[in-house]
Amino acid sequence: MSFAWAKPYEPQSAFTKWVDEKLPLPRLIYSAVGAGYPVPRNLNYMWNFGVLAGFFLMVQIVTGVVLAMHYAANGLVAFATVEHIMRDVNYGWMMRYAHANGASFFFIVIYMHIFRGLFYSSYKAPREMIWLLGVVIFLLMMATAFMGYVLPWGQMSFWGTQVITGLFSAIPLIGETLQVWLLGGFAPDNAALNRFFSLHFLFPFVTAGVVILHIWALHIPGSSNPTGVEVKQESDTVPFHPYYTTKDGFGLGVVLILFTTMIFFLPNFLGHPDNYIEANPLSTPAHIVPEWYFWPFYAILRAFTADLTIPFTGITLIPAKLLGVIGMFGSILLWFLLPWLDKSPVRSGHYRPMFRKFFWFGLIPTMIALSICGGAPAEEPYVIISQIATAYYFLHFLVVLPIISQIEVPKPLPFSITQAVLGGDKPGSTSGGGKIDPESVVEGFPGTATDGSLQPAE
């Protein structure tokens, strides 16, 4: 499961020897996230976000379990118990603000984690399963976050539920029955609130289970790295502990400064004032928007404003509402195909000149535009911008990536991670310190030409 040079766990004391025989849990930890796990030596700070995502999952579980001790999932009192938590429960305000902003930070670090995966092609063989499990985790997170936002039972909670469950009513034939079944009534009410609470409590533990599978799958090939060249020798790696526990610890400190700043100084910055008005089934807020982390996908949903028809016959094939729903779910489900859409054998975006242009000047501006449009009212110019951005989003994954992976001439890759970092390839040169020769990173050694000797993605 790891490299041949991984240090085996050697219990020192009689007690640890006794535990190791009975339940080798310390051995598992040692070889999974300890000194017994060799990791590429050149990971940059973009590799911090996996650990940070795990941290925020824990923050959400701990604060969530605490909040559940004081909250009641009943339409009559739910809104009041949230205010009870804010005003009466000791440190309740802190727990609630940590939970609400923790959700936002969870999404921030997850989006950085996905962004890292997209730029460095972490989804490519042999790491497809890690990526697929990651998409499953992301879908679980979205479902959990949506159901959690329902629980305060404010106006945005209520009308968000109405709109999101309304998406299912777009499905032909069974849609309306399905929506009533999901809600347990004809409109969001106590039945919906109760089941969303139950599932909101359950899903984080399901997520934690899939996270374990995600990490398990990661430990088989080991982490990718910024060069995209696989580990070849011991000098390409350092032990996870203490090198990356320290590096992750530093990143965690930086993120905690930002997180606590939000909790203590801007706790409602990312929320909506309308959610401090109790749910009212007879009055819709003027401007319904989901939480910021759903904006890109909400923009795709709203980008489909015309039915798909057969020209000149007036026959509607797919109504606009269903197209929007297909577009929104499709935009994420598309990620399941990504390992097979991008066939380039080179992983890292640093060595892919065309890919890099489309990534920075295509995909990233598109995501920013979709995020802005998703939070804006459904009027011009946001509608047309979100339509163009939605079109590019699908084109990027379905057309641009497959084509550039065929025609692109990648830059020469370094022979190994050691060479990329130190400009030499002898294991002994690791003692030479961190001198980096930037020329060698780009140029490579003679013989690492762009043609046949290109590093395949194995």
Add this chain to the structure above:
Amino acid sequence: MATDTAATTKLSKSDASLGEGVRRRDWIHIAALSTAGVGGASLLVPLISQMAPSQDVLAQSSTELDISAVQAGQAIKAVFRKQPLFVRRLTPAEIAEANTVDVSSLRDPQTLAERTKVGHEDVLITMGVCTHLGCVPLGAAEGENRGDFGGYFCPCHGSHYDSAARVRKGPAPKNLVVPEYEFKSDTIVRIG
């Protein structure tokens, strides 16, 4: 049958020596797994149907309403199945306007007469739930925006409904739903 069994037994004996093929114990394995499988799958029925609307929710499925106070040109909001219900008494001008529209040009073709009851052509009863994603359209209360076609306007995603509450513009796929109802008398309506 007897010969079949004998043949099977013979076959299975010869196959058993090779460690593959049909064996006598296969039957009990298939029977046991099928019984357990059907039993396990049947558990899905209570597990799925418990999420459907419960009896008390279904019990609220009819409402009686006195509409005598609604004057021509006015509308009221009521509650039916915990959702808003719009009752509007149309003016002769609104009826005429609704009838001049070419029905075949509509996204959801329906005449005004199909959406009202005989003898009460001026009473338009619809759900106050936008058929796009379920927001409450404006236009039932005094002074609210009634959209480009003088009916209802949904502010969420900009759907416009005309005076017969038919969708004319925007993303909504259907007209505002007319629930099942009947006139108990000239002024009392039973909905549901």
